[in-house]
Amino acid sequence: MRExxxxxxxxxxxAAKSENEAFARVAVAAFISRLDPTMDELSDLKTVVSEAVTNSIIHGYDSDPSGVVTIKVGIEADVITLVVEDAGRGIEDLELAKQPLYTSKPELERSGMGFTIMENFMDEFEAVSEPGGGTSVRMKKRIESKKALYN
Incomplete structure (x- = not known):
């Protein structure tokens, strides 16, 4: 995803501020709109952006707005690659964090479904994290153009 x-x-x-989560969703949706995704595909992509960004803000940076969240989106033919990264505290046990309903912040009444949602809504999902070194979530999804449904 480089020039x-x-x-x-x-x-x-x-900035790792919760109010920027909606901006991230809209920015990604606008960028991929040329692929003419279905409403379900668009909804899935916006949801995974929300989950990944929220994880970075709440878990990666402990809601510290001085942190920076980076989103990279690439389009190759009909495949979208989405990467969400932070330089936050990282995840000590990534396999545990991927378990449905697990949350490291139960006091915030988090559902613990972020990674599960990302994994199920996308065709490919990979999370890499190192304690003290941040987290990177890389996902791919093939878009079925609505135009193809009418031909």
Missing amino acids: GTGNNFMSLQF
Whole structure:
């Protein structure tokens, strides 16, 4: 997702503030709109952006607005690659964090479904994290153009 690769791409950085989560959703949705995704596909993508960004803000940075969340989106033919990264505290036990209903912040009444939702809504999902070194979530989804449904 860099210039010169032939891909269409974008990169976005913003402060780790919860009010920026909606901005991230809309920015990604606008960028991928040229693929003419179905409403379900668009909803799924906006949901995974929300989950990943919220995880970075709440878990990665402990809601510290001085942190920075980075989103990278690439389009290659009909496949979207979405990467959400933070340089926050990282995840000590990534396999445990991926378990449905697990949350490291039960006092905030979090559902613990973020990774599960991302994994189920996307075709490919990979999370990499190192304690003290931040977290990177990389996902891919193939878009079925609505135009193809009418041909």
